[in-house]
Amino acid sequence: MTTTENTNASAVVASAADIDMAAEKPPVVLVHGAFADSHGWGHVAARLRATGHEVVAVDLPGRPGAPMDPGKVTLDLHRDTVVDAVRALGRPVMLVGHSFAGIVAAAAAELVPESIRTLVFVAAYLPRNGDSLVSLAQQDPDAKIGPKLNIDHEKSIAVVEYSARAELFANDGPEGLKAKLPDLILDEPLAPLATAVSVSDARFGQIDKVYVRTAMDQVISPAFQDKMLEATPVRSTVTLQTGHLPFLTDPDGLAKAIAGAAE
Numbered sequence: 001m002t003t004t005e006n007t008n009a010s011a012v013v014a015s016a017a018d019i020d021m022a023a024e025k026p027p028v029v030l031v032h033g034a035f036a037d038s039h040g041w042g043h044v045a046a047r048l049r050a051t052g053h054e055v056v057a058v059d060l061p062g063r064p065g066a067p068m069d070p071g072k073v074t075l076d077l078h079r080d081t082v083v084d085a086v087r088a089l090g091r092p093v094m095l096v097g098h099s100f101a102g103i104v105a106a107a108a109a110e111l112v113p114e115s116i117r118t119l120v121f122v123a124a125y126l127p128r129n130g131d132s133l134v135s136l137a138q139q140d141p142d143a144k145i146g147p148k149l150n151i152d153h154e155k156s157i158a159v160v161e162y163s164a165r166a167e168l169f170a171n172d173g174p175e176g177l178k179a180k181l182p183d184l185i186l187d188e189p190l191a192p193l194a195t196a197v198s199v200s201d202a203r204f205g206q207i208d209k210v211y212v213r214t215a216m217d218q219v220i221s222p223a224f225q226d227k228m229l230e231a232t233p234v235r236s237t238v239t240l241q242t243g244h245l246p247f248l249t250d251p252d253g254l255a256k257a258i259a260g261a262a263e
Contacts, residue, residue, distance in 0.1 A: 027054040095108065126209075167218070
């Protein structure tokens with residue numbers, strides 16, 4: 001065999017190996033939290049794709065990418081949006097939920113546990129049956145977001161005080177990010193935040209779980225993250241030295257944590 005033939009053969013083998021590697025890695029479905037949309041995942045999604053994962057970032061109903069009257073948005077609708085994204089991939093996925101999306105991901109996993117390989121909670125609420133964002137947030141005295149929330153019942157939205165947004169969500173971030181962040185924070189449909197999630201030991205309880213803990217978080221305090229982990233043990237915990245938005249302030253660390261959860 002000539003040198004050229006050897007080179008071509010090696011390229012074919014390497015290409016086949018890359019395909020096999022990608023096929024072995026589970027798809028990743030990323031679900032944003034409250035006051036956000038799918039765009040926040042951009043840096044992390046790019047890093048995961050570079051390592052061979054297929055990645056889908058979901059827009060929950062009630063934001064620019066999935067517009068809907070906030071008064072018509074429900075937790076069940078959030079759940080079904082995620083379930084549709086998971087089923088469309090055709091094989092078990094890593095389902096990643098940030099913040100409030102820990103509740104959404106749990107609801108989706110309860111419905112289709114056979115489609116979930118691993119649940120990854122990122123600075124997220126880790127619910128038990130009957131919990132809601134509101135009920136859990138009320139148990140977190142160290143969180144600083146409560147006094148900065150304005151509830152507009154007429155418009156069916158929750159609004160974060162504009163001047164508080166940068167320090168609440170990205171207290172660890174650079175000044176450039178803090179300057180831009182207030183305009184990126186969205187108003188949130190109200191009803192899903194107060195809706196209790198239904199999960200069971202037989203379904204949600206049997207799914208592999210990993211938690212990414214955020215040690216400087218002011219929205220879901222580190223102490224309350226630890227309290228939830230005591231109540232619902234997970235396979236492993238990774239701690240990042242960030243505030244509530246590690247996908248913006250430490251995308252390398254978060255992408256590594258998510259990819260590591262597949263191993």
